[in-house]
Amino acid sequence: MNQPQPRVRDPGRLMALASLELVPGDPQRLLDQIAGVATALLSATLGASVITWNPQTEEYVTAASTVPGQERRAVATSVRRTGGMTRAIIDSRRPMIVTDTTTSEGNNGRLIDEYGIRAFAGVPIMSEEGVLGVLYVLDSEPREYDAGELAFMETLASRAASAMGTAAYIQELESTSTEHRDTVFRARDDRKRADAVARVANALMTVHEPEEDLRVVADGIGQALRADRVILVTVDMIQRKVLHQVVGGREAHQIGPLSYEQLMDGLTGWAIGNRVGVTSNEPDTRESEATRQTRVDEGSGPMVIVPMFFTDRLAGTLTVIRGVGKPPFSQPESATIEVMASQAKLALERHRLMAITRQSLEETESLLETAVNLMTITDPAVMLKSIVEATTAALPADMAEAHLVDAATQSVHHSAVGGYTDSFSDPWDGLLGAALRGSEGVLSSSPDDPGESDPSRAARVERGIGPMAVMPIRARGQVLGVLLAGNKEGGAPFDDHDLDLMAALVSMASAAITNVRLLAENQRLAQSDSLTGLPNRRQLEELSSRLFSSSMRYGHPLAALVIDVDDFKSVNDTFGHITGDEVLKNVAEACSTGVRDADVVGRWGGDEFLALLPETDDEGARTTAARVIELQRDPRVTLSIGVATMRLDDTDVNQMIDRADTAMYAAKSGSGDRIV
Incomplete structure (x- = not known):
């Protein structure tokens, strides 16, 4: 064409x-x-x-x-x-x-x-x-x-x-009597209304946006009932606001946007409060004085208001108005309005259920994605950041924060925050502390919550957090941390569904945190001596190589101590291996206590220990060696310690360690507790 x-x-x-x-x-x-x-x-x-x-x-x-x-x-x-x-x-x-x-x-x-x-x-x-x-x-x-x-x-x-x-x-009229003409008129009107209802029902079978469906209903009523004004609104009773407003009828262009307060101040509020439809032909005592005057000023005459409840939940309201001096709505017309309201209500409920389904699918996809991501993260700080990002996206929330804690010492190991704020709450105070001490999530609508302490309430106000949801992170009865989601003051409150979603997130988080801790423990065990708890030889080789490279690069001094337990074999032969193990633990404790935090000490093998002392010259190394001998108070053994410092011509750390090892053997040639 x-x-x-x-x-x-x-x-x-x-x-x-x-x-x-x-x-x-x-x-x-x-x-x-x-x-x-x-x-x-x-x-x-x-x-x-x-x-x-x-x-x-x-x-x-x-x-x-x-x-x-x-x-x-x-x-x-x-x-x-x-x-x-x-x-x-x-x-x-x-x-x-x-x-x-x-x-x-x-x-x-x-x-x-x-x-x-x-x-x-x-x-x-x-x-x-x-x-x-x-x-x-x-x-x-x-x-x-x-x-x-x-x-x-x-x-x-x-x-x-x-x-x-x-x-x-x-x-048609020329062929009928007056009485029959009235019947014909009524029949035509009935058919017109029935056709309008059918057209609206057919149109609503196709999935539209909510406002499109409301538009179909408003236009259908305007055509079927000779209505001057048709107003369809959906409301959020919790947030007290109008979500959608669609108008129709001959005077639709005269209808301005309505606020939630305007709706509740008039007959609409009365109809909602009493959960019944209202028919009113003139300004009504059930309206406020201001609303009655507005009705007069706008020339509003007969009206029908139908609140659209779905079980106990209000979906919206339908209002149909004729001008002053026009006939009231007949019973069949009011019934048609009720039917149209039911169709609008069903369409809105369909949209709500579809939105819930879409949200559930999106939440499931988000949870699966989060689970996959968490299983690949080994850094607790990065993991907390991922949990925070997933929380703000899935609920959604304006902000979120998470903490990993040690309940025994009431200390915080790691924290992460996301959203509009970069400051943290005290996880041991207020509602966060209550969640950590309990086992269930907590919902709070405002900082005035009685569960908040004065400091936590003040901090919440300062950060601008209104509604809040808190969920403890637990695994096998042990408290691992806490997750908080918050919206800005005046934002949407959280509900039980949000807590369920947070519970799913923290469940995955607790599994991932447990895995990270097991991995860290396995790595520690792989790098630690099982008897003394000090780094083993593999770990000492890695650490000594790093210290050597750093010291050589920047020209800083580095020293090594090789510490040997004198006549350790005779201890085992005389007192047994259990006593020998106790001796090694005592020596390990003396070595750990005798060095600084920046130094590295570990079990080099058998009855030998190795200490690496960065930023230390020969004199400082010998002072440290003497302190170790002094701290070793087990009367059954003595120590021989060899000292060596890094030379500029050394090509690797083993050369320095070999010199310390040679010095240690020289020390063993004399009496015990010698330093060479």
Whole structure:
């Protein structure tokens, strides 16, 4: 199908259309008049035709045509049999333009061939009841139709629909008595309302955004009930605010945005509080004085208000208003409003459930991603940062913080924070401390929570944290830490669902923390001597190599002590291996105590220990060696200590250690507790 060309304004055509008076008398004469006007004002070379359609019975009724030789009956009979383009326009409710029927597929009907139709434009004749027919202009040669011509046809079709509806009314009323006419009017109104309800129900079957669904309902009510104003709102009763507002009706443009306070101050608040619909025909004592005055100022007359509750949860409200002096809503009209409100309520509930489903899927994906990430992290600080980021994203929350603690000493090992703040809470105070001492999560709506201490409350206010959720991190009954999520003051509160999500996060975190600690312990055991707890030879080799490289690079002194237990074999032979182990532990304690924190000491092998002393010359090394001998107070053994310092020509640390080892053997040649 072809698109219309750019609009060409024709002042003469517009003036003729403005002065056109369609006479809604005999329906057939009306159709002939419409076809004649279209032929004359659109310069159709073949003419124009009108085909009418009954939307209730879905049947073609009659036709009119100005095409030479084309009889009404022939047109109607052919269309009844084939439908063709006419049925396509009726079903789509959209115009159709064919600029050349010889090149356009699907346009080779009998009428086209028989009457030499080579181009045509067709528009639906629309009313509130549906499509009443199709208006065509027909040409004998290919032709481009501009947008101005199409707009003229649509306007003429709209005028025709109004006249055809009036003609149908007149024809029906002329054949009935007064009493029967009232029955006919009521039946038509009932059918109109039923059709509107059906259209709204069908439209809501397709998934829209919430505001689109509310728009469908508002438009349906405006069409079915001759309502001046239709207002549909959804509200959040907890946060006390309007979420969506959609308006409809003849005076929709006069409706401004409504606040939560305005809604609750009027009849809407009364209807919500009493969970019942309200019908009011004039300013009502159930409204506040200000709301009554506003109602007078706005010219609001009869109104119906329906609160939309789903079980105990308010989904929103529907308000339908007519102007002052207009008839009250009848019982059938009020029932229609109730039905429309139910449809809107179901649509909103569907959206809510879909949103929950989407959120659950997103939360599941987030939890899976978090679990995978946590299992690959071995650094506790990095792990806490990952947990904080997952918390702010999954809940969501404006901020989050996490702490790993030692409950026995009430110390904090690691902390991480994310979101709008970079400061930390004291995990042992207030609600965080309560969560650490307990086993369940804690919800708090504001700093005024009685569970907060004065310092924790002041800190919370200073950081701008309003609603808060806290969850302890535990594993096998042991407290590992605590996770906090917070929103800014005035933000959305957290609920049990958020606590469940945090519980899932801390469950994964506790497993990951346990794994990290096991890994750290395994690494410690792999690098430590099992008897003394000091670094073993493998660890000493790594540490000594690093110290040597650093000292050599920056030209700083480095010394080594090789410490040997004299006649240790005789201790084992005389007193047994258990006593020998005790002796080695005592010597290890003397070595650890005798060196500085910056020094490294470990078990080099058997009854030998190695100490590496950075930033230490020969004199300092000998002072340290003497201190170790002094601290070793086990009377069953003595020590021999060899001292060596790094030389500029050393190529690796082993050369220095070898010199210390040689010095140690020289010390053993004399009496015990010697330093060489």
